[in-house]
Amino acid sequence: MNRSIFTPDCRFEPYWWDRTPRPELATRALPVHVDVLVVGAGYTGLHAALVAARAGRSTLVVDAEAAGFGCSSRNGGQVSTSIKPGLDALARRHGADAARAIHAEGERSLEWLGEFIAAEAIDCDFRVAGRFHAAHSPRQFDALVERVKHAAPGAASDVDIVPRAEQRRELGTDAYFGGVVYRRHAAVDPARYHQGLLDRVLAAGATVAGRCPAMAIEPVSAGFRVTTAQGVVAARDVVVATNGYSGALVPWLQRRVIPIGSYIIATEPIAADVMARLMPRDRIVSDSRKVVYYYRASPDRTRILFGGRVSFRETDPAISGPLLHAELVSLFPELAATRISHSWFGFVAYTFDELAHIGVRDGLHYAMGYCGSGVGMASYLGMRLGHRVIGDAEGHTAFDDLDFATRPFYTGNPWFLAPSVRYYRWRDRRG
Numbered sequence: 001m002n003r004s005i006f007t008p009d010c011r012f013e014p015y016w017w018d019r020t021p022r023p024e025l026a027t028r029a030l031p032v033h034v035d036v037l038v039v040g041a042g043y044t045g046l047h048a049a050l051v052a053a054r055a056g057r058s059t060l061v062v063d064a065e066a067a068g069f070g071c072s073s074r075n076g077g078q079v080s081t082s083i084k085p086g087l088d089a090l091a092r093r094h095g096a097d098a099a100r101a102i103h104a105e106g107e108r109s110l111e112w113l114g115e116f117i118a119a120e121a122i123d124c125d126f127r128v129a130g131r132f133h134a135a136h137s138p139r140q141f142d143a144l145v146e147r148v149k150h151a152a153p154g155a156a157s158d159v160d161i162v163p164r165a166e167q168r169r170e171l172g173t174d175a176y177f178g179g180v181v182y183r184r185h186a187a188v189d190p191a192r193y194h195q196g197l198l199d200r201v202l203a204a205g206a207t208v209a210g211r212c213p214a215m216a217i218e219p220v221s222a223g224f225r226v227t228t229a230q231g232v233v234a235a236r237d238v239v240v241a242t243n244g245y246s247g248a249l250v251p252w253l254q255r256r257v258i259p260i261g262s263y264i265i266a267t268e269p270i271a272a273d274v275m276a277r278l279m280p281r282d283r284i285v286s287d288s289r290k291v292v293y294y295y296r297a298s299p300d301r302t303r304i305l306f307g308g309r310v311s312f313r314e315t316d317p318a319i320s321g322p323l324l325h326a327e328l329v330s331l332f333p334e335l336a337a338t339r340i341s342h343s344w345f346g347f348v349a350y351t352f353d354e355l356a357h358i359g360v361r362d363g364l365h366y367a368m369g370y371c372g373s374g375v376g377m378a379s380y381l382g383m384r385l386g387h388r389v390i391g392d393a394e395g396h397t398a399f400d401d402l403d404f405a406t407r408p409f410y411t412g413n414p415w416f417l418a419p420s421v422r423y424y425r426w427r428d429r430r431g
């Protein structure tokens with residue numbers, strides 16, 4: 001391992017936490033009875049809690065770690081529609097109407113997040129930056145153009161096709177073969193957004209307890225009995241919002257989400273003229289590889305935050321850092337001597353159909369499985385979940401009737417991850 005690639009004070013935790021440290025919440029005794037108990041204090045859980053608390057329900061949120069410790073304060077801060085399968089693929093599986101409705105839900109989640117942040121006046125560097133989605137081969141460029149042509153009505157009007165010859169107006173590299181710009185996609189400081197959301201949940205009267213894992217949930221006649229590390233709580237309704245950090249608490253959910261590590265580095269500050277050359281339009285960026293890389297400038301445009309999956313198995317951020325750096329330098333050779341100031345990772349939750357899921361099972365409400373793209377969708381489905389819990393019609397979504405599939409013998413340990421990453425890497429190399 002090449003240690004000199006790290007700055008002497010390199011931190012192996014999210015860059016975002018420098019500006020927004022994990023919140024220290026006042027410790028007080030947990031209520032013995034609540035209307036709504038939410039497990040998980042990320043975007044999903046907090047949005048569900050916000051709706052419930054504002055509707056007058058007594059609401060408790062517990063998190064096994066500090067609030068927001070999961071993906072919601074450690075992501076890349078890229079906001080998209082979050083729907084991975086294309087319209088045609090979804091239409092083959094679910095029919096044309098359901099496919100259009102799911103895509104429309106993705107568009108709505110993107111729009112809704114911007115509206116929510118503006119309405120709540122959350123100061124979190126939210127900006128409709130546009131996403132440059134780069135093609136890693138000529139074949140993928142053609143596929144992107146096709147996908148734009150077959151997009152849901154309305155969506156295509158917000159997309160610009162960028163041929164390779166014009167690529168440098170978007171990004172200072174020739175490593176790609178053109179791409180598309182999704183004009184409405186946005187950038188946010190994810191931890192500041194999480195903190196703003198948490199402040200509003202607390203202001204709405206909910207209790208949020210950090211370092212308080214839920215250890216067991218048992219059905220009782222009036223709802224559920226939840227055993228936590230800080231005591232037992234009776235709850236009429238329970239929301240499970242644990243996403244990639246779901247353990248054995250609800251085995252049915254554990255069998256349906258696949259925890260996968262996603263890794264990021266932040267560079268030390270780079271010169272303004274270099275940044276202007278590499279990221280002239282200040283877009284968020286992703287590429288067409290199945291084992292995708294995603295990157296952007298920090299909100300103050302001093303650093304590049306570069307993320308992706310660089311190992312077959314889960315690994316230490318001290319090991320993933322140099323591997324990500326090598327990928328960064330392959331795109332931008334002039335960053336070869338630029339060091340890493342932060343390297344971290346988190347667990348996203350994939351699903352077998354690459355769609356998020358929301359629903360109720362054995363009386364437990366859940367939303368999860370954002371497949372690595374949940375800043376908008378986790379927020380949006382969390383909000384919808386809150387409406388479901390309080391029994392109002394706004395809880396309805398296009399995801400409601402989807403089968404949440406598992407696979408035989410899968411119990412939550414993704415033994416197939418390493419061979420799958422190997423296979424997708426091989427496919428990516430073939431273009």
Ligand SMILES: Cc1cc2nc3c(=O)[nH]c(=O)nc-3n(C[C@H](O)[C@H](O)[C@H](O)COP(=O)(O)OP(=O)(O)OC[C@H]3O[C@@H](n4cnc5c(N)ncnc54)[C@H](O)[C@@H]3O)c2cc1C
Nearest residue numbers: 040042043044064070071072075076078214346373374375
């Ligand atoms: C490195 C990385 C980069 C990403 N980049 C992007 C991006 O740029 N754009 C994008 O859209 N998405 C991105 N994502 C995904 C996005 O951040 C997530 O989809 C989203 O934050 C999920 O929110 P959540 O609330 O469902 O889950 P989380 O924020 O993960 O919260 C789940 C919480 O549940 C808690 N928990 C688990 N078990 C228990 C228990 N038994 N008791 C109590 N609490 C429990 C955990 O401690 C955790 O805090 C990224 C994710 C990672 C890890």
